[in-house]
Amino acid sequence: xxxxxxxxxxxxxxxxxxxxxxxxxxxxxxxxxxxxxxxxxxxxxxxxxxxxxxxxxxxxxxxxxxxxxxxxxxxxxxxxxxxxxxxxxxxxxxxxxxxxxxxxxxxxxxxxxxxxxxxxxxxxxxxxxxxxxxxxxxxxxxxxxxxxxxxxxxxxxxxxxxxxxxxxxxxxxx
Numbered sequence: 636x637x638x639x640x641x642x643x644x645x646x647x648x649x650x651x652x653x654x655x656x657x658x659x660x661x662x663x664x665x666x667x668x669x670x671x672x673x674x675x676x677x678x679x680x681x682x683x684x685x686x687x688x689x690x691x692x693x694x695x696x697x698x699x700x701x702x703x704x705x706x707x708x709x710x711x712x713x714x715x716x717x718x719x720x721x722x723x724x725x726x727x728x729x730x731x732x733x734x735x736x737x738x739x740x741x742x743x744x745x746x747x748x749x750x751x752x753x754x755x756x757x758x759x760x761x762x763x764x765x766x767x768x769x770x771x772x773x774x775x776x777x778x779x780x781x782x783x784x785x786x787x788x789x790x791x792x793x794x795x796x797x798x799x800x801x802x803x804x805x806x807x808x809x
Contacts, residue, residue: 645692645695645699648692648696648717649699651696651717651719652696652702652704653700653701655719656747656749657719657720657721657723657726657745657746657747657748658717658720658745658746659717659718659720659726659727659744659745659746660707660716660717660742660743660744661715661718661730661740661741661742662713662714662739662740662741663687663714663716663739663740664713664714664739665739666737666739666740670737670739673733674733677729678718678729681720681726681729682721682722682725683718683719683720683725683726684718684719684720685716685717686716687716688716688717690713693711693715693717694708694711704746704751705751706744706751707744707751707753709753710743710744710753715743716740722766723748723761723764723766723767724762724763724764724765724766726745726761727742727745727758727762727764728762730742730758731758731759731762741755742754745757745761747761747764
């Protein structure tokens with residue numbers, strides 16, 4: 636690869652890293668061509684952009700980026716695949732499900748928001764993370780719950796309230 640090509644690739648990686656708040660680093664070395672194709676198809680269906688990158692170019696892109704990646708550089712050894720996704724937990728779920736058929740991919744690390752997760756033992760934690768939309772939905776339903784209880788209580792006893800008011804108004808007229 637020529638120096639100009641490397642510079643272009645570093646520039647593109649830097650842009651991707653700067654614009655993305657979630658990405659995963661995985662090792663897919665040893666997958667045969669059919670399994671690799673299946674993994675790429677699964678990534679495409681899950682709206683995950685996956686690419687195999689050179690560790691030195693990725694490290695230079697991390698250095699040029701304005702973000703702090705913590706210990707992510709320490710896992711840049713061997714084969715590295717980069718997975719970008721808008722949803723925090725989708726790549727972890729894909730990796731976990733794909734490993735039911737194969738022993739790869741192995742999670743090296745993940746960058747979620749501003750948090751760094753290192754090691755394959757974090758796959759279940761990452762897969763169970765809730766997305767921002769899911770958390771907002773849960774908060775809204777928690778906030779709506781007391782209001783719904785009051786409304787249902789009032790609506791179920793509306794006949795009681797109206798009858799009490801009616802009787803009170805009848806007594807006051809007499």
